[in-house]
Amino acid sequence: MTSARLSTLAHLRGDIERIESQSEARLLPRVALGHAEADAALQGGLALGALHEVFAHEGRHVAAATGFVAGLARRVGPRRPLLWVRQDFAELESGALSLRGFGELGLDPRLVVTVRAADLDSALRSAADALACDALGCVVLEIWGEAKPLDLVASRKLTLAARGSGVTALVLRVAATPTASTAETRWIVRAAHSPPLPRWQVSTQPWGAPLLDTELVRNRHGPNGRWIMEWKCDACVFHDAANPQPVAAAIADRPPAPPVVAHRRAS
Secondary structure, three states: OHHHHHHHHHHHHHHHHHHHHHHHHHHOOEEOOOOHHHHHHOOOOEEOOOEEEEEEOOHHHHHHHHHHHHHHHHHHOOOOOEEEEEEOOHHHHHOOOOHHHHHHHOOOHHHEEEEEEOOHHHHHHHHHHHHOOOOOOEEEEEEEOOOOOOOHHHHHHHHHHHHHHOOEEEEEEEOOOOOOOOOOEEEEEEEEOOOOOOHHHOOOOOOOOOEEEEEEEEEOOOOOEEEEEEEEOOOOEEEEOOOOOEOOOOHHHOOOOOOOOOOOOOO
8 A cells, every 4th residue: 555655646746747847848948059959859948047967978078068068158148247166176177267268169258257166065155146146147166076065955056046046057067977956957078079181181270160979868848869069169059060970988998909919030
């Protein structure tokens, strides 16, 4: 009898969650990313005034994940200040945020404000306080490693703060595994290969547009998916890549090559 009641209660909770998700999907404003398939999966684009998570696949993909977050921030708040909160030691791990790099990606460096927090609790408080300011276009919270304080309760607080002000929250996670949260979407980002160039253009052709291997693994209002996206720095939109090629797995993920043994010819 107890198991039957628990099963019924689970079904009712699932029905309530689906009903709430459908109503929220209609109410939340959205902004298109520019990538047709991704926007279709997102029911028109990324939800504004909500919490979104972006995970770097591995430590070596942190630059790609950071660039993806910067692109999302540009889409959700193009002419409003961006507040980027990160822990102190993040600069030792991945280097300082480059305002020149933001400018090359299409963001206005004059609208980027960075906050260095002493620890995770300070970073969470700073992000929550910033989300209460509706003058901002976006708040980015960059967290390194497994973070126990960033649990379901903390995630819920960030979500409520984002909904209250309409400011979008982007949580960038590095060297961490996904856990339960109230995020609207969750992405796993890897670097992707740039399209090959003819040999005669290699020395004269400038760097191409950033290519990102993006995987949508959580989507509250639609299907998941995986796409190779190209960030158009001039138009500040994501497009479908012309030559999608994900980066090969790290050498540590593959069996080592057999040793080469030199044989001396007998005289």
